Structures are given as C-alpha cells and as structure tokens.
Amino acid sequence: MAAVIRDLQKHYVLKSETVRALRGVSFAVPQGDYVAIMGPSGSGKSTLLNLLGCLDRPTEGSFMLGDDDVAAMSDDELSAIRASRIGFVFQSYNLIPQLSVVENIEVPLYYMGNLNSKSKQRSIALAAMVGLGDRLGHRPTQLSGGQQQRVAIARSLVNDPYFILADEATGNLDSVTTEEILALFQRLNDEGRTIIMVTHEDEVAEHAKRVIRLRDGEIQVDEPIKGRKVFTAEQIEEISQNANSSSD
Amino acid sequence: MLLLRTWKLGIRSLLLHPMRSSLTVLGILIGVTSVIWLLAISEGISKEFQRQIEDLGAENIIVRSIKPPDEGGGNFRRVNAFGVSRAEYRMINDTISTVDRVLPIRELTQKFANMGNSKVKPINGRLVGCTSEYAEVTRLVVNRGHFLTTQEVETGATVCVIAATLAQKLFPGEDPIEKEIYLPENQDYYEIVGVLEPRNSTAAIGGSLASQDFSLDVYIPVTTMRIRLSDEVTKRSGGTFSRQRFELSQITVQVKNVDDVPQTAKLVEATLRVRDPDRQDFAVVVPYELLEQAKTTRMMFMMFMCLIAAISLVVGGIGIMNIMLATVTERTREIGVRRALGAKRSDITQQFLVETITLSVVGGLTGILLGLLGPWTFVLARDGVERFAPNLYSVIPEVGRVMSPEIVPASIPVSFFISVVVGVTFGLYPAMRAAQMDPIEALRHE
Numbered sequence: 001m002a003a004v005i006r007d008l009q010k011h012y013v014l015k016s017e018t019v020r021a022l023r024g025v026s027f028a029v030p031q032g033d034y035v036a037i038m039g040p041s042g043s044g045k046s047t048l049l050n051l052l053g054c055l056d057r058p059t060e061g062s063f064m065l066g067d068d069d070v071a072a073m074s075d076d077e078l079s080a081i082r083a084s085r086i087g088f089v090f091q092s093y094n095l096i097p098q099l100s101v102v103e104n105i106e107v108p109l110y111y112m113g114n115l116n117s118k119s120k121q122r123s124i125a126l127a128a129m130v131g132l133g134d135r136l137g138h139r140p141t142q143l144s145g146g147q148q149q150r151v152a153i154a155r156s157l158v159n160d161p162y163f164i165l166a167d168e169a170t171g172n173l174d175s176v177t178t179e180e181i182l183a184l185f186q187r188l189n190d191e192g193r194t195i196i197m198v199t200h201e202d203e204v205a206e207h208a209k210r211v212i213r214l215r216d217g218e219i220q221v222d223e224p225i226k227g228r229k230v231f232t233a234e235q236i237e238e239i240s241q242n243a244n245s246s247s248d
Numbered sequence: 249m250l251l252l253r254t255w256k257l258g259i260r261s262l263l264l265h266p267m268r269s270s271l272t273v274l275g276i277l278i279g280v281t282s283v284i285w286l287l288a289i290s291e292g293i294s295k296e297f298q299r300q301i302e303d304l305g306a307e308n309i310i311v312r313s314i315k316p317p318d319e320g321g322g323n324f325r326r327v328n329a330f331g332v333s334r335a336e337y338r339m340i341n342d343t344i345s346t347v348d349r350v351l352p353i354r355e356l357t358q359k360f361a362n363m364g365n366s367k368v369k370p371i372n373g374r375l376v377g378c379t380s381e382y383a384e385v386t387r388l389v390v391n392r393g394h395f396l397t398t399q400e401v402e403t404g405a406t407v408c409v410i411a412a413t414l415a416q417k418l419f420p421g422e423d424p425i426e427k428e429i430y431l432p433e434n435q436d437y438y439e440i441v442g443v444l445e446p447r448n449s450t451a452a453i454g455g456s457l458a459s460q461d462f463s464l465d466v467y468i469p470v471t472t473m474r475i476r477l478s479d480e481v482t483k484r485s486g487g488t489f490s491r492q493r494f495e496l497s498q499i500t501v502q503v504k505n506v507d508d509v510p511q512t513a514k515l516v517e518a519t520l521r522v523r524d525p526d527r528q529d530f531a532v533v534v535p536y537e538l539l540e541q542a543k544t545t546r547m548m549f550m551m552f553m554c555l556i557a558a559i560s561l562v563v564g565g566i567g568i569m570n571i572m573l574a575t576v577t578e579r580t581r582e583i584g585v586r587r588a589l590g591a592k593r594s595d596i597t598q599q600f601l602v603e604t605i606t607l608s609v610v611g612g613l614t615g616i617l618l619g620l621l622g623p624w625t626f627v628l629a630r631d632g633v634e635r636f637a638p639n640l641y642s643v644i645p646e647v648g649r650v651m652s653p654e655i656v657p658a659s660i661p662v663s664f665f666i667s668v669v670v671g672v673t674f675g676l677y678p679a680m681r682a683a684q685m686d687p688i689e690a691l692r693h694e
C-alpha cells in the first residue's frame with residue numbers, strides 16, 4: 001500500500017462557525033494505482049490533497065504512509081516526509097525562477113540532504129526522460145507551459161516518492177499539451193508509479209484507473225473507471241516525439 | 249548546514265533584483281565607510297593636537313601675559329603695565345629649586361624690510377626678544393649660521409636670527425647671513441647671524457587663541473630689545489591709537505624632572521600672585537596637563553564618532569530589513585513551493601538569512617575598501633579646496649589644514665563584524681516571518 005487513510009476528518013475552526021471540510025474519509029491507495037479525485041467546488045478536494053501531501057494534519061483519523069502515521073508528526077518530520085516520499089505537481093508548475101532546469105529537479109534532494117554527483121546524474125536523466133535533455137541549463141522563464149510542467153513532473157520523481165500528487169496539473173494547459181502530460185503520466189504509471197490527481201475535467205479523469213468523487217466532505221463514489229482511455233505505446237511515442245520537436 | 253549551494257542560491261536570488269540589492273548594499277557600505285573615515289579623521293586630529301602639545305614640551309610650564317580688557321580710555325598720560333615682569337622672571341629663576349632653566353620672552357608684532365634691497369615689499373612678522381636657550385627649549389633648529397649666543401645676549405648685540413619663511417620672503421634668491429633686516433616702525437636694524445629650519449605650529453596656548461606660528465619670526469637678544477625698544481607700544485589701527493605697556497610676553501619655565509611639573513606650576517602661579525591674588529593679567533599653561541586632557545578628549549571624540557557610525561549602520565540595517573520584508577512577501581509562493589518540496593522552517597530562515605548576510609558582507613567589504621581610500625580622498629579634497637576655493641580653505645581650522653587622517657587598524661575588523669551583526673539582526677525578523685508562513689497559504693499566494 002502506498003497510502004491508507006482511515007476516517008479522516010478535517011475541521012477548520014473559524015470565529016463564527018466550524019467548517020467540516022472532510023467528514024470521515026477512508027480509502028487505500030495500492031502501489032501502482034492511478035486515482036482521479038473529483039467533486040464540485042468546496043467538496044474538500046484540496047483539503048484532502050493537502051493532507052495526502054503532508055502539508056497539513058488531520059483533525060481526526062489516521063493517515064498511514066508506509067509504516068508511519070503522518071497524523072501525529074511534527075512540522076519538521078512532515079517536511080522530511082515531503083522531501084523524501086511525496087512528489088508534487090501543481091497547476092501553476094511552481095518552478096523556482098532563479099534555478100535552472102536541473103537545479104529545479106534537484107530541490108527535493110537538497111532538502112533531503114542527498115545532493116551529490118550521483119543525484120545530479122539522476123536529475124539529468126529525469127530531465128532527459130521528460131524530453132528536456134537539451135535544456136538542462138535553461139531557466140523556467142525560457143520554457144513553455146508544457147515544458148515547465150514536464151520539469152515539475154521530473155522534479156516530483158527525483159526522490160522516488162510513494163506517490164505523485166497532481167493538483168489540476170493540466171488546468172493551465174491547452175488540449176495538445178494536456179495530452180502530452182497525460183501520456184507522460186500514463187507512461188510513469190505503466191512503469192509502476194502511483195499517481196493521485198485532482199481534476200474537475202472528465203476527459204482528464206478518464207485516463208486514470210480509479211475515480212473518487214467527493215461531496216460535502218464525504219466520499220460519494222469510489223470506483224474503477226469504466227472505459228478508461230489508454231494511450232497505445234505508439235501514441236505515447238508519437239506524442240513525446242511531437243512534444244520534443246515542437247519545443248525546439 | 250550552510251552549503252556552498254545555499255550561498256550561491258542566495259547570491260542568485262539577490263541578482264534577480266540587482267538595483268534593489270545594490271541600493272540595500274549602499275546603506276551598509278555608507279555605514280562602514282563612515283565608521284572608518286570618522287575614526288581616521290578623529291585619530292588624525294587627535295594625533296595633530298598631541299603633536300602640537302608635545303612640541304610645547306611636556307617638561308615646560310608656560311606663563312603668558314594677558315592684556316586685560318580696557319578700563320575706558322580716560323588714562324591718557326600713563327598706561328599701566330600688565331603681564332609678567334622682569335623682576336618676576338628673576339624671582340622664579342632664583343627661588344624655585346625644581347626649575348632647570350627659565351626663559352624671558354617678549355614678543356612684538358613688527359614690520360620687517362630688507363635693508364639692502366628696498367624693492368622687496370616689507371612684511372609683517374613677530375619680533376621675539378629671547379635668550380640663547382630659547383632655541384633649545386622651543387625646539388628650533390638652525391639651518392645656517394648660529395642661534396643667538398650667550399655673549400650676544402649679555403652684550404645686547406644688534407643681531408638677529410630669522411625664521412625660514414621670513415628669510416625666503418624677505419631675501420628671495422639671496423643668502424641672508426650677514427645681511428641686515430630693517431624695522432621701519434623703529435628705524436632700527438639688525439644683522440642676521442642665523443636662519444632657522446621651517447617649523448610646524450604648536451598648540452594654542454593661553455593668551456592667544458590661535459596656535460603659535462613660528463614662520464615669520466625674528467629673534468633678537470631680549471637685552472637688546474630692552475635697550476632699543478620701549479616697554480610701551482603704540483599701535484595705530486585706522487584712526488585710533490592704542491597704547492600698551494608690558495615687560496615680558498612670556499616666561500617659559502623648564503622643569504628638571506617631568507614629575508615635578510604640576511607641583512612647580514602651582515609654585516610659579518603662587519609666586520606670581522604674592523602681591524595680588526586676584527590678578528588676571530597672566531595665564532599658566534601646562535602642556536603636560538594639556539596632554540592628559542587631550543587623551544580624555546580624544547576618547548570622548550572617538551566615542552562620539554562611534555555613536556554617529558553606529559547610527560548610520562542601524563539606518564543601513566533598517567534598510568536591509570525593509571527590503572527583506574518586501575522580498576519575503578514577494579517570494580511567498582517560492583516559500584510555499586520550497587516548503588512543499590521538503591524545506592523545514594529552519595531551511596527557509598537560513599535561506600533568507602544568507603541573503604541578508606550576503607548583502608551586509610558585500611556592503612561591509614566594499615565599505616572597508618572605500619574606507620581605506622579615506623585618508624587619500626581627504627587629502628585630495630583638501631588640496632582641491634586649497635587650489636579652487638582658497639576662501640573656503642582659509643576658513644578651515646588650522647588643525648584641519650595640517651592634520652592627516654590615520655586609519656585606526658581596529659576599525660576594519662570591528663566595522664566588518666558590526667556589518668555582519670547588523671545583517672543578522674535585521675535579517676532575522678524577515679527570515680523568521682518567511683519561515684512561519686503556512687505552506688498551504690503560501691502556495692495559494694498569487
């Protein structure tokens with residue numbers, strides 16, 4: 001199991017009221033799963049994602065990451081977990097502007113205290129894997145949106161995480177680039193990577209293996225995707241070829 | 249763990265806003281430079297004061313005659329004598345045992361002319377009646393010829409020794425030795441037997457506010473002066489006459505042992521006040537005591553300069569803090585991303601501290617470099633003022649014209665250390681604020 005959550009609750013205590021953003025959510029994500037979390041605005045998707053990403057602690061319930069219960073950890077321990085076991089991909093890429101492509105990919109390793117020449121090789125290999133092998137020294141501002149998101153995906157992989165958390169990762173991209181990123185996700189998932197993504201687009205969710213629908217802080221639906229859209233090996237090859245040539 | 253990478257990153261982040269960063273650096277730079285400059289200038293001034301006082305001689309006691317304020321011009325017939333007298337000179341010489349030598353000195357402002365060459369414009373200088381010991385006690389060095397001899401003083405010879413500047417002005421391109429100097433106001437003339445080396449001025453002493461200038465002096469035996477010039481002097485300024493009478497301008501008492509100076513000074517003063525305890529027409533100057541005073545004054549001066557410098561550094565520090573607060577707000581998103589990617593709070597604190605320390609260290613180092621140029625710049629600026637704004641130059645106090653700033657070696661490590669401390673102190677708050685941000689909020693920040 002990559003992650004197991006049991007009866008997870010998150011309450012926000014405000015002056016006038018207490019917002020119960022999550023009201024007892026339970027599910028398990030096995031190794032190699034590909035989950036799409038969906039639901040209307042305000043249903044608790046972001047709250048859940050923040051908990052899964054160890055950016056926040058639940059009010060109630062447990063969250064097992066491997067053998068560790070994250071719910072009881074200190075701030076520094078959570079930071080260490082984020083650095084070593086979780087890969088983030090954000091809607092707005094969130095690369096660090098003053099760093100080059102390779103340096104951006106290395107950031108989690110830096111905070112793990114694992115930065116050495118071997119890790120540099122690994123970062124370079126990851127950049128090549130996402131099709132940016134010839135842009136290692138570029139700054140984020142010199143890259144297109146799709147390229148930046150691919151750097152972000154490479155960054156999310158650098159610490160060999162338990163799972164990748166993608167929050168509306170394709171939300172800022174056009175349909176062609178969205179395909180490109182989804183093809184990359186599929187390739188990673190085929191290689192055994194666990195992916196959890198939040199999206200509100202059905203066309204995006206259709207590429208996952210499983211969908212969890214939230215409503216008012218509770219799970220409404222948790223089921224495998226029927227008629228999952230899968231890229232063929234040739235399509236993946238073609239898309240990555242196109243992506244690499246269009247980025248020149 | 250302050251890795252090289254952290255510093256490289258800090259520098260790179262600062263270079264994202266080169267203008268902002270350099271302005272921030274400027275604040276510290278000015279602070280550090282001013283520490284070094286102010287200390288160098290105050291050191292230069294103190295050293296110059298100290299030199300001037302030491303030139304008066306620590307083993308000397310100087311008694312100056314002071315002209316009392318006019319008691320209305322009614323007394324036309326007879327002018328009362330003021331100041332120390334020849335009798336008092338003899339009394340000090342004969343009765344105080346700790347005394348080595350006592351010198352009677354009488355000074356008059358005079359017009360001097362070149363007897364043999366009437367084309368040379370007469371100049372105003374100082375006619376000094378003294379004894380042969382005067383040269384040694386006042387540290388005058390003879391360049392050519394000889395100083396007044398004991399014999400010349402005893403016989404009241406009409407000879408003189410002249411200062412270097414006066415020699416140059418009155419006898420341009422001539423050897424003044426054995427020539428004669430003419431005093432048009434008294435229709436008197438003296439044969440030149442010696443020319444002195446140039447000499448710096450000494451500290452201001454009682455009775456005259458300005459420091460003593462020796463450059464336009466003519467020395468004659470005090471005995472000769474007694475014979476040939478009256479004790480009464482008539483001065484004409486504009487349409488009014490003023491008359492004054494005095495026997496001696498100064499008595500310089502040289503004490504055998506420096507330790508006896510304060511006590512001897514008291515004795516001298518008591519001797520002079522035997523008749524009239526309230527007399528106001530003389531002042532006793534003790535360079536030895538001035539020297540002690542100068543030391544405390546110097547300490548106070550230094551502390552004052554340090555205070556000014558500290559204020560300017562604090563102002564620089566506030567500049568750093570201001571900029572860092574803006575930077576932290578501006579980079580909220582980056583902070584959120586770094587936290588999400590595994591940065592601990594302490595990593596964030598460190599990152600921003602590294603940036604402020606970089607700013608303050610760069611400011612400190614460039615400040616030190618500019619600080620080291622201080623003395624050179626000062627002299628250059630002073631020469632510039634002398635050449636292009638002579639009026640302004642003449643207003644600069646004497647000590648400002650002759651002193652040279654001197655870098656205080658300790659000011660360099662101290663100012664560097666302070667600039668780092670300022671960087672850390674004023675960077676800490678913004679850095680902590682960055683670290684305390686909620687990563688979720690920070691990630692949402694636009």
Ligand SMILES: Nc1ncnc2c1ncn2[C@@H]1O[C@H](COP(=O)(O)OP(=O)(O)O)[C@@H](O)[C@H]1O
Nearest residue numbers: 012019021039040041042043044045046047048
């Ligand atoms: N920091 C917070 N403080 C107070 N209420 C919050 C906070 N974050 C989220 N909420 C509330 O929790 C609920 C779930 O929000 P969220 O998880 O952002 O939903 P979604 O991402 O599905 O739109 C909403 O009602 C929202 O207003």
Ligand SMILES: [Mg+2]
Nearest residue numbers: 042045046047
């Ligand atoms: Mg949301």
